[in-house]
Amino acid sequence: MITAVYPGSFDPATYGHLDIIKRASISFDRVIVGVLHNSAKSPLFSVEERVKILKEATKDLPNVQIDSFSGLLVDYAREKDLHVIVRGLRAITDFEYELQMAQTNRMLSHGKIDTVFLTTSLEYAYLSSSAIKQIASFDGDITPCVPDFVADLIYDKYRQKKLSENSDV
Ligand code: ADP
Secondary structure, three states, rough: EEEEEEEEEOOOOHHHHHHHHHHHHHHOOOOEEEOOOOOOOOOOOOOHHHHHHHHHHHOOOEEEEEEEOOOOHHHHHHOOOOOEEEEEOOHHHHHHHHHHHHHHHHOOOOOEEEEEEEOOOOHHOOOOOHHHHHHEEEEHHHHHOOOOOHHHHHHHHHHHHHHHHHHHH
């Protein structure tokens, strides 16, 4: 039985991420989506919120499990006895960074962990969480990019941000 781990920030999950999860769930017996708790970044959604969003969005995929981790991915993988990492590749611009990450993780795990890349479905190739957040912050339409319940949560976040900024002045 092969379990793959799909790590990322998922701040928040987009249709691009969900497409990779769905396809990985067909190729592997089990997929663990690992939401990275990265204290260096200031995310829009907390780890708990990102986990909750992913759980809801993948509730129809029985072999997909959502978890969170902090620290090195190889340490998390070793702890869970996982040997395959899944990452999505959108364009050539992702490649250099992803190649470096894959080789680093292989080195750190002494060759025990390999990375498998799934190329994005063309209709989602342009999607990124950061672009979606930027569009939503200006009240643009993000409904083609994320499930409706996620779009509502993103708009709510920016509404709250604007309210707290206005009450500060
Ligand atoms: P990170 O901050 O670790 O890059 P992300 O949440 O941005 O985390 O992305 C997690 C993974 O999903 C990465 O492998 C990224 O290339 C991939 N990904 C992001 N957006 C898409 C998309 N639209 N289609 C396919 N893969 C994607």
